[in-house]
Amino acid sequence: MVLRPPVEPMLAQARETLPPLAGVPGGMAVQPKFDGFRALLYTPLRAGDPVLLQTRRGALVQDRFPDLAAAARTLPAGLVLDGELAVLDPHGQLSFTALQRRATAGRNARVLAAEMPAHFIAFDVLQSDGQELLDEPFARRREVLEDLFTSYRLAPPWTLCPSTTDPAIADEWLYEWTDVPGVEGVVVKSLTGRYRPGVRGWTKVRRRNTTEALIGGVTGTLRRPQVLLLGRYDTTGRLRLVGKTVPLKPGPARDLAGHLTAAGPDHPWTGVRFTASWNSRTPLEPALVAPVLVAEFSADVSQDDGVWRHPLRYERLRLDATEADVPPVGDRQ
Known part of the structure; x- marks a missing residue:
């Protein structure tokens, strides 16, 4: 089945502290939680069809992010990425205020795109080459995502979200990276878990x-x-x-x-x-x-x-x- 919007993104349940990472059957992965707008990116299977950018609530907003839509033309066909939309301020830090301006842009969307380019931080892949991956374990989906970035030598506006299974690195991301504006915590995912749209199957921990x-x-x-x-x-x-x-x-x-x-x-x-x-x-x-x-x-x-x-x-x-x-x-x- 080919995925078409709207697809409900998988969600996370909040908790106060990091759950145990070691000794869990199948293993756990931890990723930084960036403070942006959740989005799914769809590249077309057929030439001439548009690139689509879907918000968490199902709205299509590719017209507000024409820079990302244009950049996505270089990505392979039939791809669906899950990630965070982000905008950097002049100091190179993530700016939610600037992102809001981009997300509510109307006729001046292209002007704002030139002034404050958008970035897409990819942390999951739901479809590759037109093949749905929802039932694949997260570890396999991560391999496909990493191979995409390596094979296509992706650079900004595309960013591969870091991922680790090391508890010490997870602690560093939670307690040191969150001193940087735009990083608000971590998300914990089962390496064997499938992608379940609309289900709070992940765990998020905010500092x-x-x-x-x-x-x-x-x-x-x-x-x-x-x-x-x-x-x-x-x-x-x-x-x-x-x-x-x-x-x-x-x-x-x-x-x-x-x-x-x-x-x-x-x-x-x-x-x-x-x-x-x-x-x-x-x-x-x-x-x-x-x-x-x-x-x-x-x-x-x-x-x-x-x-x-x-x-x-x-x-x-x-x-x-x-x-x-x-x-x-x-x-x-």
Whole structure:
């Protein structure tokens, strides 16, 4: 059977720590988790048919990435790759902000492609020479993918995602590579596992750090806070929203309520419009509080301009800390 879009990509289940890699029947492989847009790339079997680029949700976006579509013309026919779309900033680091601009490009798609070229980080192959590989074990699919990069001497915009079975290297990728913007953790895969579309059959581990910010607002009420809006000051002295927590558990919410003070009219967020999540347009109307309390929270490493994209986890109130102890906007800790 020849694969045609949309094909649901295989997914990963999140966990806090790396699972055991040694002694597992069949063996396990670990790959870095890059912070991009998941995509499947299809090269045509027949001359004249278009290259297709499919998002995780099934949308076709090759018109927004004309540079990748053109480069894919040099790849073999009947190929389906699974990977991450990425864009590098002028400093050579992965930029999610630039990637978002590319992903929402309209008529200026070719202009943006020239200014900020896209890259495709391939970590799996679902079809080769028109032959579906879904039932092949991951180890075999990896061999086919590595042979593709070697035989065709692929270079940027194509990147082969690293892969290892060495626990020491996996630890290095999780705890050292994630200091680099654009790398947020690792994905663990069974070497004997088949590709199961739509199934969370892999494991992802994001690195999490613990740090501090000021509580600038809450959803719910001051007596029953639900979600914390956390802020840090930038270099101009402006308090900026850097993230929101997951809903508080009842115990911490009760403890915190006794310390919250309603904001005065000079609160720096007075009149500011908030949305429910990082990429949402749904309005959020929080209760502002005096930004004097320091909250300790844990977060993964996915940031854009000092703002965490994923929800934060409230750990505790730091009554021993003051505003001076809170890192500035842009500090990755």
